[in-house]
Amino acid sequence: SNFVLGNAQAPGWPIVYCSDGFCELTGFSRAHVMAKGSGCKFLYGPETEEEETSKIMAAIREKRELKTELKLYRKNAGLLDHPYQMASSTILSSGDLM
DSSP: OOOEEEOTTSTTOBEEEEOHHHHHHHOOOHHHHTTSBTTOGGGOOTTSOHHHHHHHHHHHHHTOOOEEEEEOBOTTSOBOOTTSSEEEEEOOOGGGGO
16 A cells, blocks of 8 residues: 555644555655655646645645545656556545544
8 A cells, every 4th residue: 555644633734654655656765755744745746737736735724535636756756657647645634534
């Protein structure tokens, strides 16, 4: 599994955990990923659609689920390889986890 877990109740919505698979897929170390916000802006690049990234940030702010597709980039700035070029993001509120 390739995923991150963020804290939607803390300022900046920090990532509090990321899977080994996520680090391997993106090329970023766990230490680098865990210093970032849950919106994963560090994976955005020239072909990442701003409209979709705005939807992600709104879902995090509103603590609601969102499913969307967007192009994400590896650490070396290359698009993630198919089938991961298009990544699905699901945002869960803290209430959904109980």
